[in-house]
């Protein structure tokens with residue numbers, strides 16, 4: 001439901017990942033109350049916006065789904081799709097050549113196990129149908145919301161393929177899971193964020209904190225000053241070289257046009273990036289970008305940003321942060 005004329009603002013809520021107790025506590029703190037008529041949480045003058053990733057990992061995924069879908073159905077919340085909702089649909093959808101669109105490998109099964117155990121049968125099928133219809137981004141005029149990266153060329157690809165900002169058939173998931181298809185690339189950028197190929201730029205591959213070898217690094221699309229490889233590539237302090245040494249600082253090498261930098265004049269809200277601690281200017285938020293994922297399911301905080309019409313992000317509008 002679009003915002004009614006009585007809506008005085010939006011509360012953008014980060015990745016919940018099955019943390020129902022934290023969600024209820026946050027909603028209460030934001031003055032949302034269960035309504036007698038609908039049984040859903042609602043605020044008298046505001047609407048909640050979820051950035052996706054309701055499921056996987058956490059202990060109370062069914063309860064989170066019940067609360068959030070109840071709010072969306074009652075018109076007190078909206079939601080965009082996260083990569084975990086996308087993956088859940090792909091895991092459940094048979095592929096054209098046998099198997100599933102998201103292969104049932106050991107790694108994928110482990111990542112998805114808690115959802116499969118907690119959300120079963122017809123109830124699971126109903127929620128997956130709901131996931132499949134979630135918009136991949138939302139433009140509400142004075143603010144924008146996407147799970148990982150606001151990138152208009154990728155949005156145009158989705159609109160051309162689906163005729164909309166959401167999937168309109170399960171067949172489109174076939175293209176969206178086919179590496180090399182423009183729809184696959186676009187969905188990757190919007191739901192998982194852009195990456196840069198370090199090896200193609202003459203750098204060595206790295207091993208991340210879990211020991212996975214990688215040649216691509218995440219791109220700091222929220223930083224429109226990031227013109228060099230060192231600033232653009234997001235590297236962890238615990239990343240290692242192939243020789244098990246600390247990965248060196250990347251060079252201050254100009255990388256040419258910033259394909260993904262956000263230059264809109266409207267604030268954009270996103271989740272996905274497992275930020276920690278208190279929001280830091282320049283990383284977690286800038287004048288016109290704000291991450292609301294502070295790793296609730298890994299012991300961090302479930303966070304909201306209370307937006308009330310401002311054109312620049314204000315640190316004090318974050319709620320729930322440590």
Ligand SMILES: [Mn+2]
Pocket residue numbers: 015053082083084147191271272273
């Ligand atoms: Mn995510």
